[in-house]
Amino acid sequence: MIDVNGTIYQDLTKILVTREEIAAKVKELGELITEEYRGKAPVMVCILKGGAVFFTDLVRAIDLPLTMEFMAISSYGSATKTSGVVKVVKDLDNDIVGKDVIIVEDIVDSGVTLNYLKGMLSHRGAASIKIVTLLDKPARRRVKDLKVDFSCFNIPDEFVVGYGLDYDQAYRNLPDIGVLSPKVYEKKE
Numbered sequence: 008m009i010d011v012n013g014t015i016y017q018d019l020t021k022i023l024v025t026r027e028e029i030a031a032k033v034k035e036l037g038e039l040i041t042e043e044y045r046g047k048a049p050v051m052v053c054i055l056k057g058g059a060v061f062f063t064d065l066v067r068a069i070d071l072p073l074t075m076e077f078m079a080i081s082s083y084g085s086a087t088k089t090s091g092v093v094k095v096v097k098d099l100d101n102d103i104v105g106k107d108v109i110i111v112e113d114i115v116d117s118g119v120t121l122n123y124l125k126g127m128l129s130h131r132g133a134a135s136i137k138i139v140t141l142l143d144k145p146a147r148r149r150v151k152d153l154k155v156d157f158s159c160f161n162i163p164d165e166f167v168v169g170y171g172l173d174y175d176q177a178y179r180n181l182p183d184i185g186v187l188s189p190k191v192y193e194k195k196e
Contacts, residue, residue, distance in 0.1 A: 015178065019185035023167055024160055026182040032159040036139070037068020039157065040109070048072045049107045055079040055097065056179065057113035060171035061141040065111060076100060082120045093123040104132035113171050114142040118150030142167065166192065
């Protein structure tokens, strides 16, 4: 277990969500999705890389016959704000026509990427599409009509890392979610 006084915590200004709070919310969300999709076999789509940690914990908390798919979408690069240009780096491996799709994301920020993705998957013939996110940051939303169907935590407009979320590919292995000190990213931008 990683020590909160350890090296990788030194770049944080504070812990925003603890690993215990995350575990409790993921369990609760898994139970909610199980009830809502009872009798169905949803396709869970993990948005890589940030969503991977949340995704693996979430699918194990869902008591349904589900399938797992993975996509990699890029709109940030190594910046802290979206470029607004969405690029599909890794696409789905299987067809989703007529299937109930649940997109699993680490964080919904501007909404640009998810709005694009939802439209793309809708055009591919999904029966339904819902969005699940670990973190929702509504203060940064640029796509005002994007609906987040399930969210674990609403967070303030701060740059966060941990539990899969990164800055320039680092900090994903933090078991808690913390606010990254601006001194870390201001020197690179």
